[in-house]
Amino acid sequence: MLTPTVNVISAFDIFEQLLELPADEMMHNLHAFEGIDRAIVEEVKNLIQAHFLNKQDMFLSSLISQSAKSALGYDELLHLRGVIIEGFELTALLGEGGQGVVYKAIRCDGKFDQTVAIKLLYPALNMTKEAIAISSEAQSLAKLNHGSIARVFTIGQHHNYCYMIMDFINGESLDTFFADNAISLDDALALFFKILNALAHAHKQGVVHADIKPSNILVDADKRPVLVDFGISKHLVDMPALATPEVLGFTPSFSSPEQISGEALGVSSDVYSVAKMFNALMLARFSDAELRVRLLSLVLEQAYLEDVKVRTPDIDSLQKMLRAVMHFQIPKEINISFWDKLKCTALRYKYRLVSFLLALPVLFTVLNILSTKNAELVQQKNENDKAIDYLERLFDAHENNGEFFDILNNPKASSNLGTLPEGEGHVHPKLFSVHVFTNHGGKIGEPIALKVVGEGNHVSDLSFTVTGPGYVSDEGDYRHTFTQVGIHTVTIEAQKHGLGYDKLVLRFVIRDGHSLPIQFKDVPPAHPHYSNIHYLAMRGVVIGRPDQGGDGRVFQPQQIAKQAEALSILFLSAHEKGVITLAKTSRYFRNLRVVNGKGGVEDFTWANAYLEYGNKAGFMPYPERFAPKKPVSKEWFAMIVSELLALYDPDGVDSFSHLNFSDSAEFNSIQSVRYGQLCAFYQLCDLSGSQFQPKRAMTRGEVANVGAKILQMTVRSNTPIN
Known part of the structure; x- marks a missing residue:
């Protein structure tokens, strides 16, 4: 009952x-x-x-007698181990279902090592019009190119059997992965967004999956989810009612009402299934006592409403709503309690509230000083106005999330710079862009999208082999979101119609913001700047260079710093501190390409964003004259630091006796002397006795030490930065 x-x-x-x-x-x-x-x-x-x-x-198929099955060849499909199809030897039966069987197969033609999955259809299906539909579908699926979708390489016929050759995914089902691994809610969401991105890609190609369930999503050793079994998927352009469930089998537990009742399907059916599946997995693993879980569950429930007219319409809409509630912003489509609304509001403004409370003692100190030195403040009103503005700006500042890959990698700007000679990391610069740098920094969970295909080449004409994580998208971008700290090497090989060949090597230094992703071999613990240089590495401001052996990184702290390097360290440190906000720019500066003494071109176009900011801020009025390889003098460095941080003059720094430099005559101008005094007052520029040494060249270690001080800066009135 x-x-x-x-x-x-x-x-x-x-x-x-x-x-x-x-x-x-x-x-x-x-x-x-x-x-x-x-x-x-x-x-x-x-x-x-x-x-x-x-x-x-x-x-119907179960009513066929065993002898009839044998006559039709059903039994023979279960005993094909050792058979060779298109150069692949069938080695193990992976499973059987309503359409046919799937074998693991290994390439045996000696060309290279490759493991695939081969799906063979039952002979009875081969004789039906459904076989023609499946053949057409396989051709459609072969066009899908996404790292989280198992690819279909080819289709054909072996004796009386139709077959499809597909990616072999060595992984476990999504529900098994959830059950056997200790994952956080953030980890689960990262997986889910990868699944959604894969579905969105398929939908844009006019294909729906139509059987989304945990067993059709495999998670590999790199925690990459892969959608499999698109063999029952349907075209959006020609979507009849599902009248043949023996061919178009689906799972009622996660199927949409329109699919169960045999109606025509659209992308909304996949939205229903994937949302219902993830909500079930999430609630089985995480308690809805947590606010984020409750909010996410409400968004997912909206996506699998029975009425398709009010259901979340597509994957993009679902992703936007999920991202909103992850930041405690409530979409209009869902209703939450008054107390949850209050909690969301508090959490959205938590960081500003904490900053305000921390700033209160400083404000009271400033007010006390103002009350006791009223006469001096009247005489120096301009200086005090600057000081108050500076304090208010720092009170409002909050540290950024460490994601600035997209700011520094702008294919539109670099593509306007014309032709470059052979670039670093290339073997034959024919197919890949010569504007691609080899070394890159990134953060766990930060989407990496790096333009790699060269101008004049079309992705559809190329085939790629990626050794390492990630994939090359339809737009010609290398894409991946790293989940582990450390140095990751990715090799991409490209073939063009079997004629052209190119190879590209990329190295990514990936950090999580609180542990050290790399150790610089040439910066030992005894080095005076050891802690600050590695602190910048932990925050992603510096990544160094590969050493000659190629198995580690070096920083070269004693090397004279170039102006472009100094801008990178100072600007990224200030951006991460929240003192400034860098933005991606389409503007480019031709002077960032420098011909060296050997006739080669050195490309500093990653500094476009810095010159653009300095120009708009007013302290780099002629960015097109900037010399990226010029050594960093202390005089130039003091100007950049003072203007970048808008250091204010507390009651006239020239009144401090220790800031009356004995070598003031060596400065280019009185304003340069003032920059030096401000930099020294805030202990961002070291003195040698009473000398500032404005013409002395600074080392990479010295510049990195100042960058780390900026990141560790605390706000206090009229007090130098320690």
């Missing part, structure tokens, strides 16, 4: 509970649901009848 669950509100909810019973008891137990509207009862009866018809169709 069925015990109805409370809060049943729709015919579909009732039908889902009746599915737990044997088929012949479903109609009889309908009376257990008391007080249900007659129209809903009739709708449930229609669903049960449709279910009976589907089951009858799906059981």
Whole structure:
């Protein structure tokens, strides 16, 4: 006897509970649901009848006798181990289903090592019009190019069997991964967004999956989810009602109402299934006592409403709503309690509130000074106005999230710089862009999108082999989101119609913001700037260079710093501190390409964003004259630091006796002397006795030491930075 669950509100909810019973008891137990509207009862009866018809169709194959199966070749499909198809030897039977069987296969033609999965259709299917549809579908799936979608390489016929050759994914199902691994909610969401990105890619190509469930999503050793079994997917451009469930089998637990009732499908059906699946996995693993879980669950429930007209329409809309609630912003489509609204508001403004409370003692100190030195403040009103403005700006500053890969990598700007000679990391610069740098920094969870395909080449004409994580997108970008700290090497090989060949090597230094991703071999613990240089590495401001052996990184702290390097360290440190905000720019400066003494071109176009900021801020009025390789003098360095941080003059720094430099005559101008005094007052520029040494060249270690001080800066009135 069925015990109805409370809060049943729709015919579909009732039908889902009746599915737990044997088929012949479903109609009889309908009376257990008391007080249900007659129209809903009739709708449930229609669903049960449709279910009976589907089951009858799906059981047709089970009515075939064993001898008939043998005659048709069904049994033979189970014993093809050792058979060779298109240069692949079938080595193990992975499984069988309503359409056919799937084998693991290994390339045996000696060309290179490769493992694939080969799906063979039952002979009975080969003789039906569904086989033609599946053949057409396989050709459509072969066009899908996404790192989280198992690729279909080719289709063909072996004796009487149609087959598809696909990616072999060595992983575990999504539900098994959730059950066997200790993952956080953030980890689970990162996986889910990768799945959503894959579905969005398929939908843009006009294909829906139509059977989304945990067993059709495999998670590999790199925690990369991969959608498999697109063999039942359908075209959006020609989507008939699902009348053949033995060919288009699906799983009722996560299937949309329109799919169960045999109606035409759209992308909304996939939205329904993936949202319902993830909500079930999430609530089984995480408690809804946590505010974020409750908010996410409400968004997911909106995405699998029974009525397709009010359901979240597509993957992009679902992603936007999920990202909103992750930042405690409430979409208009969901309703939450008054207390949850209050909590969300508090969490959104938590960091500003904490900054304000921390700033209160400083403000009281400033007010006390103002009250005791009223006469001096009247005489030096301008200086005090600057000081107050500076304090207010720092009070409002909050540290950024460490993600600035997109700011420093701008393919639009570099593509306007013309042709470069062979670039670092290339073997034959024919197919890949010569504007791609080899070394890159990044943060865990930060989406990496790096333009790698060269101008004049079309992705559709190329085939790629990626050794390492990630993939090359339809737009010609290398894409990946790293999940582990450390140095990751990625090699991309490209072939063009079997004629052209190119190879590109990329290295990514990935950090998490609180642990050290690298140790510089040439900066030992005894080095005076050891802690600050490695602190910058932890925050992603510096990544160094590969050493000659190629198995580590070096920083070269004693090397004279170039102006472009100094800008990078200072600007990124100030950006991360929240004192300034860098932005991606489409502007480019041709002077950032420098011909060296060997006739080669050195490319500093990653500094575009810095010159753009300095120009707009007014302290770099002629960015096109900037010399990126020029050594950093202390005089130039003091100007950049003072203007970048807008250091204010506390009651006239020239009145401090220790700031009256004995070598003031060596400065280019009185303003340069003032910059030097400000830099020394805030202990960002070291003195040698009473000398500033404005013409002395600074080392990379000295510049990095100042960058770390900026990141560790605390706000205090009229007090130098320690």
